[in-house]
Amino acid sequence: MKMLALMKYGDLAASTRQRLHQYGAILAQHQIEIIPSYLLSNDYLKRLFSGKGKPAIAVISSYISRLILLLRKEDIDLLWIQYESFPYLPSLFELLAFLAKKPVILDYDDAIFHQYDLNANPLVRRALGGKLQAVMRRASLCTCGNAYLKEYADRFCARTEVVPTVVDTSVYTPRHRTRQPTKPITIGWIGSASTWVYVEPLLPMLRRLATELDAVIHVVGASERNSMDPRVVFTDWSEAREVALIQDMDIGIMPLPDEPWARGKCGYKLIQYMACGLPVVASPVGANATIVADGEHGYLASSEAEWELAIRRLVGNPQLREDMGRLGRRKVEREYSLGVHGPRLAALVRDIADRAAAG
DSSP states (O other), X not given: OEEEEEEEEOTTSHXXXXXXXXXXXXXXXXXXXXXXXXXXXXXXXXXXHTTOOOOHHHHHHHHHHHHHHHHTTOSOSEEEEESOSSTTSOHHHHGGGGTTOOOEEEEESSOTTHHHHTOSSHHHHHHHTTHHHXXXXXXXXXXXXXXXXXXXXXTTOSOEEEOOOOBOTTTSOOOXXXXXXXXXXXXXEXXXXXXXXXXXXXXXXXXXXXXXXXXEEEEESOOOOOOOOTXXXXXXXXXXXXXXXXXXXXXXXEOOOSSHHHHTOOOHHHHHHHHTXXXXXXXXXXXXXXXXXXXXXXXXXXXXXXXXXXXXXXXXXXXXXXXXXXXXXXXXXXXXXHHHHHHHHHHHHXXXXXXXXXX
């Protein structure tokens, strides 16, 4: 079986790796071949990450290439679309995906619909506010990273499933070494420049606690370098070092504002932390409140005072950190692992294709 996968970005993008590529081997075991097609390449992402802007010619060329791909009607059995085929174009372009008369699976791990229906520009809201609804109505399946996304898709798509963003628990493992008692506690965060804004409001409090409690704030992937505080350490993200960087942390954090876009977040960094045996502190927004049982795997904190109390408890109690980390690891193994959801996703894909073939 051949599945053409229309992805927004190349594999430098976390969502491409997490929502598609990591399933490649398991899907292949079920005779499902992934044929990936990226709208925007890794070169585009590198320019974007380096602050060089969005090259208009490259974007236009990418849209034309995707248009040709869909008009060519590839010899496939099924089409997988991440988010949408043509960002910021009307739904008419999205419907080109159905020309080949093959079943379509839509995948969402972000509230991408809110970039249209809640856009600050009234023209965008009017023209594109419902563009994804037309595609959902025709899709055979919508896979959604959390319940908030599924709730939206349920309004339009006949079949929806929550497929969380997961980790390979044979790769993400707790550190197996004795912690040096004199080493400061590391409060860690991993993400990107776009999500770093969620941490910044808490940074003054975190800096104060780091000084008071002899801790270090380790920030991975924020593209930030303006720290004059030796207790706040910034590190570039690296796929090769990602797991090791998390394993070197003692507490993982994930603050989020309670707003529509953030409710679509799927809590991936929490799953990464917990898979590595870390206790966590998170805002009870979106998938966070499902992933973390308050007081069991860490703490859910709604206010700055609650954040401070949670961090103080964890920094001051090594046994509590160990116990919560162990329980968090078990939950990831049961509910957020590639070993659990890989075969499940393969079965969903196979079922959609088989139903279409049967007519």
